[in-house]
Amino acid sequence: MIPILIDGVVQGLQLSLLAVGITLIYGLGGVLNLAHGQFAVTAGIATALLISNGVNVIVASLLGVLAAGVFGLVIDRSLLLAAYRYKGEERLLLGLVLTLGLSFVVDGYLNYRLPNVALTLRLPIPSLSVFGITIRAASVVMSLMAILVFLLLLIFLKGTLLGKAIRSIIQNEVGAELCGIRPARTRTFIVALSAVMAGLAGIAQGLFSSLGTEMGVEFTILALIVAVVGGVRSINGTLVAGILLGIVNAYASYYIGAYLALIILLGTAMLTILIRPSGLLAYWT
Amino acid sequence: MLIRVEGLEVSYAEMPVLRDVSIEAQRSEAVGVIGPNGSGKTTLFKAIVGMVRPKRGKIFYDGTRLDGLGTPDIVRLGIVYVPAERELFPQMTVLENLDLGAYINQKARGELLEFVFSFFPRLKERARQLAGTLSGGEQQMLAIARGLMAKPNVLLLDEPSTGLAPLLVAEMYRQLSRLKKEGLTILLAEQQVPLALSFTERAYVLENGRVKLSGTSKDLLGEPEIKRAYLGVA
Numbered sequence: 001m002i003p004i005l006i007d008g009v010v011q012g013l014q015l016s017l018l019a020v021g022i023t024l025i026y027g028l029g030g031v032l033n034l035a036h037g038q039f040a041v042t043a044g045i046a047t048a049l050l051i052s053n054g055v056n057v058i059v060a061s062l063l064g065v066l067a068a069g070v071f072g073l074v075i076d077r078s079l080l081l082a083a084y085r086y087k088g089e090e091r092l093l094l095g096l097v098l099t100l101g102l103s104f105v106v107d108g109y110l111n112y113r114l115p116n117v118a119l120t121l122r123l124p125i126p127s128l129s130v131f132g133i134t135i136r137a138a139s140v141v142m143s144l145m146a147i148l149v150f151l152l153l154l155i156f157l158k159g160t161l162l163g164k165a166i167r168s169i170i171q172n173e174v175g176a177e178l179c180g181i182r183p184a185r186t187r188t189f190i191v192a193l194s195a196v197m198a199g200l201a202g203i204a205q206g207l208f209s210s211l212g213t214e215m216g217v218e219f220t221i222l223a224l225i226v227a228v229v230g231g232v233r234s235i236n237g238t239l240v241a242g243i244l245l246g247i248v249n250a251y252a253s254y255y256i257g258a259y260l261a262l263i264i265l266l267g268t269a270m271l272t273i274l275i276r277p278s279g280l281l282a283y284w285t
Numbered sequence: 286m287l288i289r290v291e292g293l294e295v296s297y298a299e300m301p302v303l304r305d306v307s308i309e310a311q312r313s314e315a316v317g318v319i320g321p322n323g324s325g326k327t328t329l330f331k332a333i334v335g336m337v338r339p340k341r342g343k344i345f346y347d348g349t350r351l352d353g354l355g356t357p358d359i360v361r362l363g364i365v366y367v368p369a370e371r372e373l374f375p376q377m378t379v380l381e382n383l384d385l386g387a388y389i390n391q392k393a394r395g396e397l398l399e400f401v402f403s404f405f406p407r408l409k410e411r412a413r414q415l416a417g418t419l420s421g422g423e424q425q426m427l428a429i430a431r432g433l434m435a436k437p438n439v440l441l442l443d444e445p446s447t448g449l450a451p452l453l454v455a456e457m458y459r460q461l462s463r464l465k466k467e468g469l470t471i472l473l474a475e476q477q478v479p480l481a482l483s484f485t486e487r488a489y490v491l492e493n494g495r496v497k498l499s500g501t502s503k504d505l506l507g508e509p510e511i512k513r514a515y516l517g518v519a
Contacts, residue, residue, distance in 0.1 A: 176374075
């Protein structure tokens with residue numbers, strides 16, 4: 001029971017890391033990014049290519065994450081500009097179509113040009129034993145990384161002026177502009193940061209199994225489910241929703257089978273949305 | 286002239302809201318914009334701060350063209366708009382809201398905080414409270430205080446007395462007079478016409494998007510049309 005719970009929490013942290021970018025980009029830019037999983041895959045595949053060319057694993061991972069960040073920045077300053085010209089529902093719909101198209105293009109390119117590239121990372125650290133429970137080194141590394149990223153993100157958002165500016169745009173873009181804050185610049189920074197966090201989640205996938213070029217859509221769907229359950233504008237909610245759904249997924253996979261786990265995950269998401277339509281922590285964040 | 290609006294025309298979906306509006310304000314002057322609901326007061330202010338794009342006309346601030354600039358750029362020039370809707374950040378504390386008011390003026394943040402707390406001591410008591418949980422009057426104070434945190438040269442106040450108790454309104458106008466003496470230019474849209482005309486030196490009366498009357502506030506107070514329409518004098 002306990003090892004499954006630990007697996008679930010670790011999976012959940014990875015999901016949260018992936019989904020927090022969806023939350024931030026939607027909150028700040030009003031765009032639901034359907035190519036978010038492709039940020040994760042870009043980082044993973046770039047890392048795999050660098051490693052296969054003899055680059056040190058840590059350096060390759062850092063460059064992979066950077067590649068995702070640059071990809072995010074370029075997308076924000078090019079493709080998404082068309083969506084930012086509109087407001088509200090029009091921006092949301094155009095953003096959906098544009099990012100869906102982008103996901104097809106990225107997937108098509110990667111599957112056509114790099115069909116056999118995959119990222120698998122092996123840590124040179126043995127598993128840990130805590131109170132007789134064996135915990136994989138990959139789980140420890142993944143958890144520590146996710147917790148550190150979330151802590152830094154929360155410190156940044158609560159404790160720095162730029163972080164407060166980002167929160168202010170999420171809450172009231174007009175009010176933010178009246179304070180002299182430029183939403184467009186802040187948005188570009190957040191899209192790049194979200195891509196970096198998705199990149200970290202993508203590379204972490206290589207620690208557990210393997211990250212392939214075809215995984216973008218799956219990542220995006222999981223991230224969307226987590227973001228919606230968490231309240232789509234709530235960062236704390238995304239963290240809690242990720243962990244909750246990670247645990248549900250781990251138990252469902254163990255007791256019922258991986259093939260039904262996604263259905264159970266979706267059922268849990270639907271139930272949560274029915275009970276709390278605004279998200280788990282809608283009133284807290 | 287510090288602020289000059291020339292022949293301004295604004296339309297919402299081809300529906301004209303402002304037609305050939307020209308107004309001006311000098312440094313340290315308080316200028317009133319009065320008129321019934323829907324006369325175009327708010328649209329005029331929104332056009333000055335770049336929140337709506339004019340169809341025709343020019344807006345100058347100290348000789349610089351404002352029309353075509355974005356709101357954040359106009360705020361950075363020293364023109365701050367406090368809208369009737371307040372546009373606060375409800376899930377942030379009073380202090381965080383004020384901090385963001387000084388976003389373009391962080392070096393003077395401490396000094397500005399002291400300054401606005403001296404105006405609105407109630408906000409100091411509520412500094413750690415979420416803005417969304419404040420009373421209507423306190424939210425109005427916070428909106429004005431947040432505007433002042435930018436250390437503006439021109440302050441555009443849209444219906445500032447809305448939601449405030451009469452005593453607080455009197456206190457707020459007393460403090461605004463103090464600011465005016467310190468060199469602040471104030472453009473004021475106010476439903477309470479006697480209040481607006483007693484606070485300002487000059488005023489414009491808008492009706493159906495046009496300037497119907499203009500002059501010194503003292504003269505306007507004596508205008509039969511104003512007396513009849515706004516002061517309830519037959």
